[in-house]
Amino acid sequence: MSNEELFSAAVKAAEKSYSNYSHFTVGAALLTTDGKLFTGCNIENASYSLTICAERTAVFKAVSEGYTDFAAIAVAGSGNGDFSKACYPCGACLQVLSEFCSDEFKVILADGEYRLSAFLPNRFNEESMK
Ligand code: THU
Numbered sequence: 346m347s348n349e350e351l352f353s354a355a356v357k358a359a360e361k362s363y364s365n366y367s368h369f370t371v372g373a374a375l376l377t378t379d380g381k382l383f384t385g386c387n388i389e390n391a392s393y394s395l396t397i398c399a400e401r402t403a404v405f406k407a408v409s410e411g412y413t414d415f416a417a418i419a420v421a422g423s424g425n426g427d428f429s430k431a432c433y434p435c436g437a438c439l440q441v442l443s444e445f446c447s448d449e450f451k452v453i454l455a456d457g458e459y460r461l462s463a464f465l466p467n468r469f470n471e472e473s474m475k
Pocket of ligand 1: 364367369371386387388396397399400420432433434435438
C-alpha cells in the first residue's frame with residue numbers, strides 16, 4: 346500500500362471521529378507487516394481526560410485482534426475538513442507505538458514520511474528496566 350493510499354485511509358477514518366468538544370477530527374490508518382489495515386479515530390468524552398486519540402484506537406484495535414507487528418501508520422487531523430496540515434502524534438501515542446514498533450517504523454503525515462525515531466529518539470521500554 347502506498348503512502349498516499351494509507352493517508353487516504355486515515356482521512357476516511359476521521360469521518361467517524363467523535364469529537365464533540367474539540368471539533369478536531371483525527372483518523373489513523375495502521376498497516377501491519379503482513380498487509381492488514383486497522384483504522385481508528387479520536388473518541389472524546391464529557392470527562393475530557395478520558396478521550397482517546399485516533400492512533401491509540403487503531404493500535405488497540407489491532408493488538409486486541411492479535412496483530413502486534415506494524416510497518417506504518419498514517420495520521421490525518423483537521424479542525425475544518427482540510428487535512429493538508431500535518432497532525433503530529435502526541436507523546437502518549439508515541440509511547441504506545443514504541444511498545445510495538447522499531448525505530449524504522451514509518452509515520453505518514455500530510456507533510457511527508459517520518460520514522461518513529463524522528464519523534465522518539467530515546468524510548469522508555471522493557472530494556473530500560475533491566
Ligand atoms: N488527537 C488525536 O487523536 N491524535 C493526535 O495525535 C493528537 C490529538 C485528538 C485528541 C482530541 O480528541 C483532539 O485531537 C484534540 O486534542
